[in-house]
Every structure is written in structure tokens, then in C-alpha cells.
Amino acid sequence: MTSFRKRSVVLFVLLSSFVFSQAKPAPAAASGEARTDRYMQSIRGNIPLLTEFLQEMPKGGDLHYHLSGGVYAETMIGWAAEGKLCVTTQTLELVKPPCNEGAGNVPAESALSNPVLYRQMVDAWSMRNWQEGHESGHDHFFDTFEKFGLSNDGHTGDMLAEAARRAAANHELYQELMLTADGGRVSEVGKHVGWIEDFKTMRETLLANGLLDAVATGSKNIAEAEQQRDAALQCTGAKPEPACKITQRFIYQVLRGLSKQVVFAQILAGFEMASRDPHVVGFNLVMPEDYYVPMRDYDLHMRIIDFLKPLYPKVHISLHAGELAPGLVPPDGLSFHIREAVELGHADRIGHGVDVMEEDNALDLVKEMAKRKVMVEINLTSNDVILGIRGKDHPLATYMKYGVPVALSTDDEGVSRSDLSMEYMRGATDQGLTYAQLKTMARTSLEHAFVSGESLWRDEHFARVKQCAADRVAPEKLSEGCQSYLRANQKAMLQWELEKQFGAFESRW
Structure with missing residues (x-):
């Protein structure tokens, strides 16, 4: 931790001339926000104080979290x-x-x-x-x-509990956790069916050979793991842990390094599970992007998603794309992954997106992502230790300059020996982010979360929907209209809670 902090200070000095832009704050930014921003600026050179400040800062959600890599050794x-x-x-x-x-x-x-x-x-x-x-x-x-x-093995519930405890300690509200919950049953169905060139026939054959039973197994396993988590955290007891307040949802992860018949089966399972299980809110493709099969079959995987998406129009998709760097793969391998994820893969969010400026017509792509409001899940520690990309070499500033929504996330906090507060520290020291920019990212994390319901915000400047526009963000009783809206929309409820946390946090400075 000490070496990381020393390097962070050096990197911040090198980057201090950078001017980052981000989505504008609310039209009438509260004086508390401005005061808090000034305080953070005043302690930038004091790493212990900055650490405490960012540890206590409300952070919204962590949207890019591999459960298998989230537990400490x-x-x-x-x-x-x-x-x-x-x-x-x-x-x-x-x-x-x-x-x-x-x-x-x-x-x-x-x-x-x-x-x-x-x-x-x-x-x-x-x-x-x-x-x-x-x-x-x-x-x-x-x-x-x-x-x-x-x-x-056998510890999924314990893993959820550890993730929730760390989220609570870091003042988060929400997590989306990637896992493959079916115990390999979907893979078995894919292997049994084999590869069929016609996608329509492939889907029908998988469904006729037990895929939905495998999907049901996955949902059952998730429900059991949630029960184990709640028991470990004593959520129904007299003294529930603070972690019980963390909302966890799940992303079905497709193992894209496997055979194409298995990948097709898992993508289909992701669509089906996210359509049937309210706690499974989308799917993603995982395994290293630079491995042989993910590189060879990348276009095929995007075409499979493109075929299936119209059959499941409401399913959310987040895709690992652009977790690459020059030299890791041949130059042509850097030229199209993010674009295909957006245009063929129907990605609502992109995980990593590090090599975006190596893509063909890169600035046009970035502008397209901004127009489509495709959020990028930014994993600063992971990008540094895996790809060697940090500081001014990271595309975060470019995404922000062109208005692409971004939010910080942990990726594999256990393996990386990190947490979301450390990612915020990297944001401040390695990328020169201000309090206002970090606050926007926290809000963005919930705005682009796949949790159910409508948003609290009616525009990108964080103006509230009419039902809650006149209500004060404070503990007192809300108007009936706002209460009804929040009860009906879990996303808005989480966002309201985040605003309450910001109000309390900003009152300290």
C-alpha cells in the first residue's frame, strides 16, 4: 500500500496539468458540494487525509465485479x-x-x-x-x-457475504456480481448438442435439449447462495450486519474461451436467465480477451448476441471489450472489439475499454458511445497491473472529454488487493479527478446499473423527476407522490439514498 501511495503522488504531480471534463453537475450545485470539493483540493498532498476522505465518501455502486476474484487470499x-x-x-x-x-x-x-x-x-x-x-x-x-x-467450491454464499461486507465498509449501496451459477450444466447441454451453423436451429435445439432446466438450476443456486449470505450476515436476526443493506444483483458470465457451442449455449442461457430471474439483471462475456479462442471467435460471439437480442429486447448487456494494449495482440486485434461490442453486441456498458484509441475511426466511436450513452466501467488498478496502462496513457480523460458516461469499479478486488475506495484514490491521484467528478461517477454508477425501475433523474445534469422535484433530500417525510415513485422504482430508491448520503457527507466539511 505504501509503494502504491508513493507512486500515486508522483503520478499526480505529473498529471496535475491535465484538465478533465465530465458531465455537468446539477444546475444549482449545493454549496456543500463546492465546499467539499475545496476541502478535497486542500488535502491532495496529504495522502493519509485523502485516504480517510475517500474511504468515507459515498460511492453508489460497483458494476464490474468478478465474484471469483473478489475474495481475499x-x-x-x-x-x-x-x-x-x-x-x-x-x-x-x-x-x-x-x-x-x-x-x-x-x-x-x-x-x-x-x-x-x-x-x-x-x-x-x-x-x-x-x-x-x-x-x-x-x-x-x-x-x-x-x-x-x-x-x-461450496462457498458462494460466503463470497457474497464478504463482498457485501467490503461494500458496506466502503460506503457503497449496490453491487453487480459476475458469476456462472449453473454448475456447468449449460456447458453440458452445449457439448451434447454440438455446433449448428444456423443460429435459429441452434437455439431451438438447445431449448429442446434441457437448456431451460440448466437455467433453472442456476437460479436455484443463486437463491440458495443468497440465503447462505443472509444467514452469515445475520440479516434476519436481532443484530444484522451493516452489509445486509447492500443490494446485490447478478450478471451471468459467459466463458468466451470455451468452444463455440458452449459459448452459444451460455449466451442463450444469459438471455433466458436474465428474462426469468429478477435477481439476474444481465450477462457478460469473461476470460482474457487476448487468449486464442476469444480473439479468433470475437466476431462470432458478437453475431450470436446480435441474433438473439431481438428475441430478448429487455435484457441488459455489459461486455468486456478493449481489455487490450499495444503489443499484447497484433495491431489488427486492437482495431474493432469495442465497436463490435457496441454495434453488434448491443452493449449497454463496456468493461475496461482501454484500447479505444487504437480502434479504427476511434474518435467517431467515442462520439457514438457518448450519443448512445454506453457507459464504460473503469478499472484503474486492474488496467495498471494487467496491462501496464496508467496515468496519461489511460483513456479515461478522453472518455470524459467527449461525454461518455464512466464509473469506477474494482474488477477483482481480492486478487488485486484493492477495494472501491482505493479505486477512488487512484482516480484522484493517478487521474487528477476532483470531488465533483468522483461524485458524478458515483451517481453514474447507479444511473447505469441494471437494477429494476426508473431513474430519479430526468436528464444528464441530475435534475430530478417531477414526482420528487420539490422534495428535500433529508430524513423528514417525503411527499406522497415521491414516496410512491420511490417505492415503485428500486433504482430511484437507491439514487435517493445516495443523495441522502452525499448530503450527510458534505455537511462535514
């Missing part, structure tokens, strides 16, 4: 010990028992009494102590998942 070591798993001392990868110490497989439980093994496992399962030069951040990051993966 220390927690997973405990689960591995409880599950009597074994760890290979050479690679630090978990394997199933029985353990064979002669072959280098020792009980994971031994790490609890062996400080050397314990710290080796934490470092191998996360970006802690990673340094450039020995291996790329990209490879170290993505290799972690194979090493700790077994520890998560």
Missing part, C-alpha cells in the same frame, strides 16, 4: 484448510485430497502454522508483492484463478 486459505484440500508446494495450486507430501502435496491447513507457506500462498493467489520483471502482471493475475479455484 487469506479467506480462501481458511476455506481450503476447512475443506481438507491440499496445496502443491511447487506451484501453490490447490488439489483435492488425499495429500501426498512425498509428491509435494501438503495439507492446506499446514499453512496456518507455517508462515513461509502462508505468505507464499497469499502472494501466489493475488498481486501482493508482485514486481515487474519476474513475470508479467497479466500472467500472474490470470494464473491465480487456477491456483485458488477449488477453495471457493
Whole structure:
């Protein structure tokens, strides 16, 4: 953390001449916002004070969160010990028992009494102590998942609880968590059916061979995990944890590195599950974008989505696109992914979008994204450690300059050893963002969340809808019209709560 903060200060000095633009604040910005903005400016050079300020700042939602990468290594070591798993001392990868110490497989439980093994496992399962030069951040990051993966089996509810606890500690209200909840059943259906060139026939054959049963399994697994989460947090008990107030929704994740028949089946499952389960609010395509199959089949995946979207017009889509950098793939691989995600993939949001200025007709694309209001989920820590993109090399300033909606998110906070407050710190130090800009991003996160209901805002300048236009953002009783509107629209309810939090926060400075 210390080295990160030192580097952040240096980067901020280098970037201090940057002038960022962002969507305009509300027409009559509250004096509290201006006062708070001035306070943040006054403490920019004092990292401890800035850390405390950003930790306490309300942040709205985290829209780009891989549940499998959200848990810290220390927690997973405990689960591995409880599950009597074994760890290979050479690679630090978990394997199933029985353990064979002669072959280098020792009980994971031994790490609890062996400080050397314990710290080796934490470092191998996360970006802690990673340094450039020995291996790329990209490879170290993505290799972690194979090493700790077994520890998560049977712990989805516990993972949700940990994510909610951290969200509450960071003054968030809402999370969208990516997971593949069907236990591999959708993949089995896809493998059984095989590949059919005609998309219409492929869909019909999958549906006729048990895909909806697999989808139902996924929804059942999510419901059970939510019950486990609530039990862990004592949400129905006399002393519920603060994390019980966090609203969690789910993004069905498609494993785009698998065979095309499995990817088709999972995309279809994403559409179906998001149509049937109110807690599954969309789908996304995951796995490293630069791997062979995702690069080879990228256009195919977008065409599959383009075919299915008219059949499920209300389903929301967020797509990983542009998590690439020059040299990671050949130049032509940088030239079209974001555009195809927007135009063929019908993306409501883009995850990462780092290589946008390498795209063909890049500025036209950025302007199109602004016009369509396609939000970009910005993952500053992840982009730094995986791609080496930071500071003035990051496209955040360009997106903001042209009015593309943006919000900060964590990506894989456990693997990255980060949280949303640290992302806000990077926003302030690495990107020179002001309080007003960070506040806009927090509001934007809820505005572009896939949670149900209409917005509190009637325009991009955060003017309220008529039902609540005259109400004060305070604890006192709301008008009947505003109360009715908020009760009927969960998104607006979350946004109203965020405004209340901002009012309380800004009164401190």
C-alpha cells in the first residue's frame, strides 16, 4: 500500500496539468458540494487525509465485479484448510485430497502454522508483492484463478457475504456480481448438442435439449447462495450486519474461451436467465480477451448476441471489450472489439475499454458511445497491473472529454488487493479527478446499473423527476407522490439514498 501511495503522488504531480471534463453537475450545485470539493483540493498532498476522505465518501455502486476474484487470499486459505484440500508446494495450486507430501502435496491447513507457506500462498493467489520483471502482471493475475479455484467450491454464499461486507465498509449501496451459477450444466447441454451453423436451429435445439432446466438450476443456486449470505450476515436476526443493506444483483458470465457451442449455449442461457430471474439483471462475456479462442471467435460471439437480442429486447448487456494494449495482440486485434461490442453486441456498458484509441475511426466511436450513452466501467488498478496502462496513457480523460458516461469499479478486488475506495484514490491521484467528478461517477454508477425501475433523474445534469422535484433530500417525510415513485422504482430508491448520503457527507466539511 505504501509503494502504491508513493507512486500515486508522483503520478499526480505529473498529471496535475491535465484538465478533465465530465458531465455537468446539477444546475444549482449545493454549496456543500463546492465546499467539499475545496476541502478535497486542500488535502491532495496529504495522502493519509485523502485516504480517510475517500474511504468515507459515498460511492453508489460497483458494476464490474468478478465474484471469483473478489475474495481475499487469506479467506480462501481458511476455506481450503476447512475443506481438507491440499496445496502443491511447487506451484501453490490447490488439489483435492488425499495429500501426498512425498509428491509435494501438503495439507492446506499446514499453512496456518507455517508462515513461509502462508505468505507464499497469499502472494501466489493475488498481486501482493508482485514486481515487474519476474513475470508479467497479466500472467500472474490470470494464473491465480487456477491456483485458488477449488477453495471457493461450496462457498458462494460466503463470497457474497464478504463482498457485501467490503461494500458496506466502503460506503457503497449496490453491487453487480459476475458469476456462472449453473454448475456447468449449460456447458453440458452445449457439448451434447454440438455446433449448428444456423443460429435459429441452434437455439431451438438447445431449448429442446434441457437448456431451460440448466437455467433453472442456476437460479436455484443463486437463491440458495443468497440465503447462505443472509444467514452469515445475520440479516434476519436481532443484530444484522451493516452489509445486509447492500443490494446485490447478478450478471451471468459467459466463458468466451470455451468452444463455440458452449459459448452459444451460455449466451442463450444469459438471455433466458436474465428474462426469468429478477435477481439476474444481465450477462457478460469473461476470460482474457487476448487468449486464442476469444480473439479468433470475437466476431462470432458478437453475431450470436446480435441474433438473439431481438428475441430478448429487455435484457441488459455489459461486455468486456478493449481489455487490450499495444503489443499484447497484433495491431489488427486492437482495431474493432469495442465497436463490435457496441454495434453488434448491443452493449449497454463496456468493461475496461482501454484500447479505444487504437480502434479504427476511434474518435467517431467515442462520439457514438457518448450519443448512445454506453457507459464504460473503469478499472484503474486492474488496467495498471494487467496491462501496464496508467496515468496519461489511460483513456479515461478522453472518455470524459467527449461525454461518455464512466464509473469506477474494482474488477477483482481480492486478487488485486484493492477495494472501491482505493479505486477512488487512484482516480484522484493517478487521474487528477476532483470531488465533483468522483461524485458524478458515483451517481453514474447507479444511473447505469441494471437494477429494476426508473431513474430519479430526468436528464444528464441530475435534475430530478417531477414526482420528487420539490422534495428535500433529508430524513423528514417525503411527499406522497415521491414516496410512491420511490417505492415503485428500486433504482430511484437507491439514487435517493445516495443523495441522502452525499448530503450527510458534505455537511462535514
